[in-house]
Amino acid sequence: MMAKILLIDDDEQVLEIMTIFLERDQHEISTATDGNRGIRLLENQQFDLVITDVIMPELDGLEVLMWLKLNKQSYHPKIIAISGGAASIDQNELLNMCRLLSADEVLPKPVDFETLTGAVREVLGSRVEG
Secondary structure (H helix, E strand, C coil): CCCEEEEECCCHHHHHHHHHHHHHCCCEEEEECCHHHHHHHHHHCCCCEEEEECCCCCCCHHHHHHHHHHCCCCCCCEEEEEECCECCECHHHHHHHHHHCCCCEEEECCCCHHHHHHHHHHHHCCCCCC
């Protein structure tokens, strides 16, 4: 199974670790360190899956989800939202907001290899075969 995946997270270490996890599963990975960069990539390329952190400076994951929901492109990638929460917002509330904005799966941080790859396989399901 080979999918084209966009990872968006402001923590470069998290991006590095998730990239290693997902490349082991033979996926092609692109990364962005904030929502603005992520959206620029989404405007120019098609991805099977977008994995975005929710709490980020500048443009956050909720805004990326809204952009994906409202964009006029013909394709709509699957979405996994990941959040470690924030002092001012309850993590469960945040993850529920992601679900309302069409996230296919929401995961709390920290995410381990099994959970991440399991969620990716489940979300992609029949989208990418072979």
